[in-house]
Amino acid sequence: MNIKRYLASAGLLLALGAPAAIAHPLDGLTAEEYQKINKILRDQKVVDDNTLYPLIELKEPTKEEVLSWKEGDQIDREAKVQLTSPQGFKEAVVNITKGTVESTTPIKGQPMVLFTEFMDALQGALANPDMIAGLKKRGLTPEQAFCLPLTAGNFLTDEYENSRLMKVPCYKVPEGSNFYAKPIEGLFAVYDIGKKEVLRVIDTGVIDGPKDNWGYTEKEVAEREPLRPEMNPAKLSQPSGPNYKITGSHLEWDMWRMNFRVDKRPGLVVSNLDVKDGDKWRSVIYQSHLSEVFVPYMDPTEGWYWRTYMDSGEYGFGLFLSPLRSGVDCPDYATFLPATIADDKGNPLTIPNAICVFERSIGDPAWRHFEVFAQTPEKPVPAEGRPASELVVRTASEVGNYDYLIDYRLQPDGQIRIMIGATGLDAVKGVASTSMNDPTAAQDTAHGTLIAQNLVAANHDHYFNFRIDFDVDQPDNHFGTMDIVPAKVDAKNPRRTMWTVQHTMPKTEMEARYQLSAMKPRYFMISDPSREGYLGQEPGWMIHHGDVAYGPFDFANDPPMKRNAYIEYSVWNTVYNIDQQYAGGKYAMQSDGSDTLPQWVKANKPLMGKDIVTWFTAGFHHIPRMEDWPVMSTEWKTIHIEPHNFFAHNPALTIRNAK
Secondary structure, rough: HHHHHHHHHHHOOOEOOOOOOOOOOOOOOOHHHHHHHHHHHHHHOOOOOOOOEEEEEEEEHHHHHHHHHOOOOOOOOOOEEOOOOOOOOEEEHHHHHHEEEEEEEOOOOOOOOOHHHHHHHHHHHOOOOOHHHHHOOOOOOOEEEEOOOOOOOOOOOOOOOOOOOEEEEEEEOOOOOOOOOEEEEEEEEEOOOOOOOOEEEEEEEOOOOOOOOOOOOOOHHHHHHHOOOOOOOOOOOOOOOOOEEEOOOEEOOOOOOEEEEEOOOOEEEEEEEEEEOOOOEEEEEEEEEEEEEEEOOOOOOOOOOOEEHHHHHHHHHOOOOOOEEEOOEEOOEEEEEEEEEOOOOEEEEEEEEEEEEEEEEEEEEEEEEEHHHHOOOOOOOOEEEOOOOOOEEEEEEOOEEEEEEEEEEOOOOOEEEEEEEEEEEEEEEEEEEEEEEEOHHHOOOOOOEEEEEEEEEOOOEEEEEEEEEEEOOOEEEEEEEEEEEOOOOOOOOOOOOOOOEEEEEEEEOOOEEEEEEOOEEEEEEEEEEOOOOOOOOEEEEEEEEEEOOOOOOOOOOOHHHOHHHHHHHEEEEEOOOOOOOOOOOOOOEEOOOOOOOOHHHHHEEEEOOEEEEEEEEOOOOOOOHHHHHHOEEEEEEEEEEEEOOOOOOHHHHHOOOOO
């Protein structure tokens, strides 16, 4: 199989992008800047023709510089560059404006996987004599196998010292659209992508795997069973054009404005999210982005226990952004925008249609009231109300078998929703069972669900951690909780139980980490202590709720959980540190958990009146079901943010009636 040709058609091998002007200090790096970075490093003799670049990203100016910046001001553009060298990985800081290399230091850790390494592992595994022999035992040749290199985690043994490991299971080359329908179970290679060699091949025995191709294109589905009758389409439209304006990376719509860019690791980055209060712009969020995605599988067998992926830090949500499809991923009237990142050689790559922006009526009222007392037989009075709409900024990343949509949804009533949509294909293993009546079924489904004949999808979790740097009116804020607690009721009162709100402000970082429970309702408040609100309260914004999940994990002794211990609590708060961007650490691949959010907070810095960063993990447990196969319906999870005593009244009051 020509995997390079497949990946090219999937949009992973991309074309050089068009120039883009810098309009804001937090704009993403442009094609010209990537080229200039490469030239500066070559001119300074830091790199040569053999150098590869796991990551090149903007080195952001300080927050003080950004907040004081005005259009026309000059701030040096800098980049952080991770690169290979004969001595190992290094990080350089390149001043693009001055054309200089500011520093070069060795990297203590493993950067994210290079595409070149991915290809080396795929081809190296298939060329190994033991892998060829294992395939032959199953009646297959290397040409009939499609292998998928996967990060191997870190189980803190000697094998993970001075190595850079991937494990490489394989599938039968598909006869249709589904690359995952026919896993070659019980056979995989352990490959060191640093040394470019197969360390060993694991063969736990031949399993007579699935026969069904399980294609999911319309043509393939129609060959399996009749399609539904055609229906009259219900479509979104905006015939008069959009109400938003996009200038470079700057977006304005209704009461909102913000900047956005795409980085190779987190994907979509939103900055300077402001809201208009009357005729004044007020800041809400300085920056928000995906911090890490952790997907641990719950199958303890030899071929599965190590599948504990950190999808953002190991692979890159920006790298695996897929072009959005008009009429499917986004309405056909949406604005589609490209994203430019760097390839392994440091050259610019443009992903077409990587971002879509659109507004839509959601078919609901923003608010309404029907007044029964205003009604008369002669003159019925209809309900007063306004239509609800929202602005959506969307991306979609395909990381292996899963597709993840990331939305920022803004509403005219001041609500912000960060939405995560999980779809794509279940990761499946080949088994002997074709039904739960088979004698092998109990063992085959001990850690998952039989979702099709000879296919089990393993139980697993999805955790999405977001770094949200609130700057409510200014950087220095208060953080507190509003807890629903039992109220003291006078013994003479006929009511025996009521609740009240208890306001609590944690003093330090260690105090400001929280689990969410419906049995202990709690809301999280970020407010401006220097400003008095319209009625005397501290104006603020709150995380109202979100989708969360907790597992019975051992965070002290289980290596994957030590590396991702931030999932023990859904909410964390830290004092702003520009170097603390990712909850799972700067170098996620084969990390040991020492550079992570749970370790940072042990400094236990005071929070009151500081520049506070809030970290929120949305998550869910995935117990697979037959309805997930051969492709999953989109499962949406949310982080819900809304104003709290920030405005003088409901901002949606001033929405005009629909025409």
